[in-house]
Amino acid sequence: MKIEQLFGVKGLATLVTGGASGIGFACAEAMSDNSARVTIADANSETMKEAVAKLQARGGDVRGVELNVTDRAAVRRVVDDTAAHYGRLDVVFANAGISGGPGFLNTDRTRNPDRMLENIPDELVDRLIEVNYKGIFTTIQAAARHMRAQRSGRIIVTSTISTFHAEIFVGAPYVISKAGLMQMMRQAAIELAGYNVQVNAMAPGPFVTNIGGGRLQDPAARSFFDKLSPSHRIGRPEDIQGLALFLASPASSHITGAQIVIDGGATLGMAD
Ligand SMILES: NC(=O)c1ccc[n+]([C@@H]2O[C@H](COP(=O)([O-])OP(=O)(O)OC[C@H]3O[C@@H](n4cnc5c(N)ncnc54)[C@H](O)[C@@H]3O)[C@@H](O)[C@H]2O)c1
Numbered sequence: 001m002k003i004e005q006l007f008g009v010k011g012l013a014t015l016v017t018g019g020a021s022g023i024g025f026a027c028a029e030a031m032s033d034n035s036a037r038v039t040i041a042d043a044n045s046e047t048m049k050e051a052v053a054k055l056q057a058r059g060g061d062v063r064g065v066e067l068n069v070t071d072r073a074a075v076r077r078v079v080d081d082t083a084a085h086y087g088r089l090d091v092v093f094a095n096a097g098i099s100g101g102p103g104f105l106n107t108d109r110t111r112n113p114d115r116m117l118e119n120i121p122d123e124l125v126d127r128l129i130e131v132n133y134k135g136i137f138t139t140i141q142a143a144a145r146h147m148r149a150q151r152s153g154r155i156i157v158t159s160t161i162s163t164f165h166a167e168i169f170v171g172a173p174y175v176i177s178k179a180g181l182m183q184m185m186r187q188a189a190i191e192l193a194g195y196n197v198q199v200n201a202m203a204p205g206p207f208v209t210n211i212g213g214g215r216l217q218d219p220a221a222r223s224f225f226d227k228l229s230p231s232h233r234i235g236r237p238e239d240i241q242g243l244a245l246f247l248a249s250p251a252s253s254h255i256t257g258a259q260i261v262i263d264g265g266a267t268l269g270m271a272d
Contacts, residue, residue: 007249010035013086014248015079017069017139018096020047022209023158023202026237027093027244032060034245036091039082041067043096069096069135079142089146091248094139095158097132099212100124100173107169107224117172125173132177133184140188140199147197155192156247157185159201159259161267169225182259189257198256200247205263207235230271231264239264 014031018024019040032038032055040055042048045066052064063085067078083089101124104115113119140155147153159181160174167175182201189199206225208216216222216234225234243262246252261267 012090030241092143100171128173128177201259205266
């Protein structure tokens with residue numbers, strides 16, 4: 001098969017939650033630049049409009065919708081509207097997520113009392129579970145309704161390497177909110193496999209995005225995390241694009257229930 005067919009996403013009806021920024025925008029961009037039809041759904045209407053305009057200016061068939069994934073009825077409505085708009089639903093990136101703040105260790109290896117387990121506010125834990133855990137599950141549920149019926153589709157969850165190991169520089173609320181995503185993805189994958197619907201996850205290591213107030217965009221913070229990586233650099237949003245296209249295209253037609261790590265080797269440990 002020619003590479004254009006193998007990795008082709010032309011015309012695919014695609015929805016990206018949290019698609020206005022960072023990893024979600026990079027997925028939307030990769031799909032749009034390769035002629036998929038893309039709906040960007042994001043809680044931030046300003047950045048959503050900017051993202052849509054940016055891709056439209058490059059000729060993309062892109063639309064935007066304001067969506068907070070913690071509103072279950074709204075998620076279902078947006079997924080239903082997207083499927084109705086395109087007449088089908090081929091690819092859903094369940095991506096929207098937020099940070100729970102830094103971990104219990106500061107980067108100078110001192111302990112941060114505010115980030116100790118017993119001092120983490122209930123509201124923060126609840127918010128992280130609402131967005132990162134329930135928001136992804138509701139998105140998968142809403143997508144499944146359409147994809148099962150049409151007997152095709154791809155659901156791609158943005159997970160994290162924090163599902164594999166405990167974190168010292170990443171807050172506990174984030175880690176626990178993401179921990180269940182691998183099993184959520186696998187459970188959806190086994191149930192939907194017989195309907196030709198594939199469900200997989202991308203598990204990024206640290207990427208420079210706007211998450212956590214853009215913490216990793218600060219050169220000092222980035223350089224600290226760059227040095228922890230065997231590749232001597234953390235991820236940039238465009239690093240996700242090959243994996244996004246792979247999981248959305250025929251190239252991954254026999255892959256389901258997989259969580260693919262994309263971290264420049266960070267989970268291998270430090271090399272020097
Ligand atoms: N950046 C990293 O280091 C990293 C690493 C692993 C996993 N991730 C995951 O990648 C995903 C994308 O994060 P990012 O790093 O690109 O961050 P980002 O902040 O750059 O982008 C996240 C987008 O999601 C939107 N969003 C936030 N809450 C929302 C909600 N309730 N409903 C709808 N949209 C919402 C934001 O407005 C934003 O546009 C998240 O699930 C995150 O946990 C990020």
